[in-house]
Amino acid sequence: MQIFKVGGAVRDRLLGKPVTDIDWVVVGATAEEMLAKGYRPVGADFPVFLHPKSGEEYALARTERKSGRGYGGFTFHASPEVTLEEDLIRRDLTINAMAEDDQQNLTDPYQGQRDLEARILRHVSPAFAEDPLRVLRVARFAARYAGLGFTVAPETLELMRQLSESGELEALTAERSWKEISRALMEDQPQVFIQVLRDCGALKVLMPEVDALFGVPQPEAHHPEIDTGLHTLSVLEQSALHKQPLAVRWACLLHDLGKGLTPEEQWPRHIAHEHTGLKLIKAVNERFKAPKDCQELALLVGKYHTHSHRALELKASTLLELLQSFDVYRRPQRFEEFIAACEMDARGRKGLEQRSYPQADYLRGAAKAAREVAVQPLLEKGFKGPELGEALKRERLKALKAYKENA
Structure with a gap:
C-alpha cells in the first residue's frame, strides 16, 4: 500500500499558496485492507474512506469510463492493480494531476509543473470532454488564478467549446452547477469566470440572459464603456x-x-x-x-x-x-x-x-429616520390593527420629509 497527496494540495504548495484541503490517493490496497486499518467508508459511488484519526478523505486509486450523460454518467473501477498514473490521468487539468509522497517527491506524468510555471490551464487527456462539469471548473480556476497570469490553453478551450455544443451541459444538475457558480463568484476575479464561459460558448447555454447583454449598447454619457455585457x-x-x-x-x-x-x-x-x-x-x-x-x-x-x-x-x-x-x-x-x-x-x-x-x-x-419612528405613542393614542399600520406609515413619511429637508 502506498499513499500519495494529490491534486490541489500539491498544486497550491508549488504555487506558494496556503494549502487548505488535502486529498489522498491510496495505491495497491483493497477496500477490505482499508477497513482492517480502521478507515471508515463514505459514499456509495466509489471507494472513499475517512482516516480513523484525522477524518481526511482517502480514495482508492481508480479508473473511470463514460457510461451516460452528465457529471454522474461514469463507471468507476478501483483495484490494487490501478497505478498512480492511471488514477491521475482521469483528472481535469495537468496542474491538478500531480502527486507527492510523504517525502515530497513529485510524481508528474502529465507535465503539470511545467504548465504551472507557464501559467497555463491545460486538460490532461481527451477524456476531459466526457465531463461537462469541467467546463465550469476550468472557468472557475481561470477566475482564481487570473491574478497570477493563468490563461486557458487554446486546445482546452476548444474541448470546452465542443462540450458546450454537445448538449452535455444541459445534463448538469442545478445543485452541481450552483456549487461551481457560487464558488467561482467568490474568487478574486469572478468576471474572468463569466468571460471564459462566454469564450467557449457555455454562457449562451447556461445563462443565455447574461450572454445576450454583450453587444447591447447603453448611453455613453452614463456608461463610457457602452457595452452592457x-x-x-x-x-x-x-x-x-x-x-x-x-x-x-x-x-x-x-x-x-x-x-x-x-x-x-x-x-x-x-x-x-x-x-x-x-x-x-x-x-x-x-x-x-x-x-x-x-x-x-x-x-x-x-x-x-x-x-x-x-x-x-x-x-x-x-x-x-x-x-x-x-x-x-x-x-x-x-x-x-x-x-x-x-x-x-x-x-x-x-x-x-x-x-x-x-x-x-x-x-x-x-x-435610520424611518426606523426611529416609535410605535408606542401611536398605541397610546388607541391605534390598532390596520389603522396602526396606516398611522405608522404617516409618521414615517413625516420623518422622511424632515430628513429630506435637512439632508
Missing part, C-alpha cells in the same frame, strides 16, 4: 475588489438582464428595463436553485437599482415605498446589501471606478 463584467469585478458577499455578487451579475430584451430600434436607451428584467432574473434564480437570500436580493436589486442611483431626487413617498419593499425595520442587512450592489453598479463604469457614491449614506440615513 462589459459593464456587467466590470460590476462583478468591483464586487470582488470590495469583498462583497455572495448574494451581492449574484445580484451584480443579474441586475441589468432587462437590457437584453430592449428592441434594437430603442438602443441605446433601455426604458423600464428594471421591470422587464424581473422575469429573466427569476428564471435564472430558479434554473440554478440559488439560495433564497441570493434570489431575493437579485430581484430587489434588479427592480430598484435605478431608485438607488436617483436616491437624492426621490420624493419622500417613493423613499418610503422603497424602504417598505425591503422591510428595513426587520431586515436591515438586506437593505445594506442592496446599497452595496448599487454602489458596485455605479463603480462598474469605465473611468468612474473611484467616483464616490453619496447615495449610499443618504439611503442609510433615510432608513
Whole structure:
C-alpha cells in the first residue's frame, strides 16, 4: 500500500499558496485492507474512506469510463492493480494531476509543473470532454488564478467549446452547477469566470440572459464603456475588489438582464428595463436553485437599482415605498446589501471606478429616520390593527420629509 497527496494540495504548495484541503490517493490496497486499518467508508459511488484519526478523505486509486450523460454518467473501477498514473490521468487539468509522497517527491506524468510555471490551464487527456462539469471548473480556476497570469490553453478551450455544443451541459444538475457558480463568484476575479464561459460558448447555454447583454449598447454619457455585457463584467469585478458577499455578487451579475430584451430600434436607451428584467432574473434564480437570500436580493436589486442611483431626487413617498419593499425595520442587512450592489453598479463604469457614491449614506440615513419612528405613542393614542399600520406609515413619511429637508 502506498499513499500519495494529490491534486490541489500539491498544486497550491508549488504555487506558494496556503494549502487548505488535502486529498489522498491510496495505491495497491483493497477496500477490505482499508477497513482492517480502521478507515471508515463514505459514499456509495466509489471507494472513499475517512482516516480513523484525522477524518481526511482517502480514495482508492481508480479508473473511470463514460457510461451516460452528465457529471454522474461514469463507471468507476478501483483495484490494487490501478497505478498512480492511471488514477491521475482521469483528472481535469495537468496542474491538478500531480502527486507527492510523504517525502515530497513529485510524481508528474502529465507535465503539470511545467504548465504551472507557464501559467497555463491545460486538460490532461481527451477524456476531459466526457465531463461537462469541467467546463465550469476550468472557468472557475481561470477566475482564481487570473491574478497570477493563468490563461486557458487554446486546445482546452476548444474541448470546452465542443462540450458546450454537445448538449452535455444541459445534463448538469442545478445543485452541481450552483456549487461551481457560487464558488467561482467568490474568487478574486469572478468576471474572468463569466468571460471564459462566454469564450467557449457555455454562457449562451447556461445563462443565455447574461450572454445576450454583450453587444447591447447603453448611453455613453452614463456608461463610457457602452457595452452592457462589459459593464456587467466590470460590476462583478468591483464586487470582488470590495469583498462583497455572495448574494451581492449574484445580484451584480443579474441586475441589468432587462437590457437584453430592449428592441434594437430603442438602443441605446433601455426604458423600464428594471421591470422587464424581473422575469429573466427569476428564471435564472430558479434554473440554478440559488439560495433564497441570493434570489431575493437579485430581484430587489434588479427592480430598484435605478431608485438607488436617483436616491437624492426621490420624493419622500417613493423613499418610503422603497424602504417598505425591503422591510428595513426587520431586515436591515438586506437593505445594506442592496446599497452595496448599487454602489458596485455605479463603480462598474469605465473611468468612474473611484467616483464616490453619496447615495449610499443618504439611503442609510433615510432608513435610520424611518426606523426611529416609535410605535408606542401611536398605541397610546388607541391605534390598532390596520389603522396602526396606516398611522405608522404617516409618521414615517413625516420623518422622511424632515430628513429630506435637512439632508
